[in-house]
Amino acid sequence: xxxxxxxxxxxxxxxxxxxxxxxxxxxxxxxxxxxxxxxxxxxxxxxxxxxxxxxxxxxxxxxxxxxxxxxxxxxxxxxxxxxxxxxxxxxxxxxxxxxxxxxxxxxxxxxxxxxxxxxxxxxxxxxxxxxxxxxxxxxxxxxxxxxxxxxxxxxxxxxxxxxxxxxxxxxxxxxxxxxxxxxxxxxxxxxxxxxxxxxxxxxxxxxxxxxxxxxxxxxxxxxxxxxxxxxxxxxxxxxxxxxxxxxxx
Numbered sequence: 001x002x003x004x005x006x007x008x009x010x011x012x013x014x015x016x017x018x019x020x021x022x023x024x025x026x027x028x029x030x031x032x033x034x035x036x037x038x039x040x041x042x043x044x045x046x047x048x049x050x051x052x053x054x055x056x057x058x059x060x061x062x063x064x065x066x067x068x069x070x071x072x073x074x075x076x077x078x079x080x081x082x083x084x085x086x087x088x089x090x091x092x093x094x095x096x097x098x099x100x101x102x103x104x105x106x107x108x109x110x111x112x113x114x115x116x117x118x119x120x121x122x123x124x125x126x127x128x129x130x131x132x133x134x135x136x137x138x139x140x141x142x143x144x145x146x147x148x149x150x151x152x153x154x155x156x157x158x159x160x161x162x163x164x165x166x167x168x169x170x171x172x173x174x175x176x177x178x179x180x181x182x183x184x185x186x187x188x189x190x191x192x193x194x195x196x197x198x199x200x201x202x203x204x205x206x207x208x209x210x211x212x213x214x215x216x217x218x219x220x221x222x223x224x225x226x227x228x229x230x231x232x233x234x235x236x237x238x239x240x241x242x243x244x245x246x247x248x249x
Contacts, residue, residue: 004226006031009079011071013062013120014089016043018188019139021050022214023086026222028053033079037062037071037089062089062116072123081128084225087117087161088139090190092154106153113157114164121168121178130175135225138165138180139217142240145182158182162236169234177233179224184240186212207242 005027012024016038024034024047033054038044041059048057058074060067075082091112094105117138124136143151144158162180169178185194185202195202195211203210220237223229238244 003031005084005222008083009033009035009075009081010084010086010225011035011037011075011082011120011124012086012088013037015086016040016047016057018190019183019186019214019217020086020088021047022218023088023221024051024055026215026218027084027225028055030222032084035071035075035079037067061112062120063111065119068119068123072127075127081132082124083129083132083134085120085124085129085134085136086139086221086225087120087136089113089116090139090141090154090158092151092190094153095150097150098152101153109153109157110160113154114160117161118164118168125172125176130172134176135229136168136172136176136178137221137224138162138178139221140165140180140182140236142182142184142238142243145236145238146244165236166234173233177224177229179229179232179234180236181217181220181224182236182238182240183212183217184238184243186214186217188214205243205246206240207245210241212239212241 010027010032012020014020015024015036024036027034028051035056037058039061044057044059048055058071138161140161141158143155144162148155165178165180217239220239
């Protein structure tokens with residue numbers, strides 16, 4: 001696709017590995033200047049080095065206001081503004097039935113996955129997303145489209161992200177496009193508990209007969225950021241290897 005993001009700047013959260021890093025890599029390869037975030041400083045800087053180009057990293061937690069303030073200070077000082085935001089940060093610290101869910105865990109999931117995405121979007125608009133006719137892509141999940149046994153609150157939070165996407169798309173049009181992607185199981189450390197030790201069994205349930213790779217998600221995300229998607233807003237692309245075609249047994 002060449003240098004289709006030449007002169008553009010992007011913020012990708014939760015990008016020291018997995019989907020976020022794959023998105024950042026495609027943006028850098030396309031000519032963008034990219035700032036990535038993650039909680040761990042060492043892994044984040046390792047990721048920055050692998051990206052090369054004009055990549056920067058700011059470590060911190062997505063639900064920490066001081067971290068967000070630092071992120072946008074660096075964007076202003078180094079890039080002068082922002083064109084793209086990819087909200088990739090997500091947590092799921094618990095597994096089990098919703099009826100057993102602890103209140104604190106429920107609130108933490110919503111704070112990071114939903115409120116954190118909203119706050120990043122608000123700050124991105126303040127950093128010039130409107131004036132630069134920018135775009136936001138929220139990384140949701142197939143868990144937000146269907147029921148998700150064992151990770152119910154995570155699914156609820158991702159359903160909220162889809163609602164957030166539609167609302168922001170309506171409020172920020174025509175200046176900023178806002179879309180989402182909803183991946184099924186992707187081979188990342190975050191999803192390892194879902195497939196480790198039974199990858200072949202799980203993959204057999206997907207019509208395309210494999211789990212996703214981070215690059216499978218990065219392509220649709222960068223499409224939604226690009227001018228190729230200039231008339232697309234408020235939409236969710238489900239990226240699931242055909243899983244939603246199959247009736248659950």
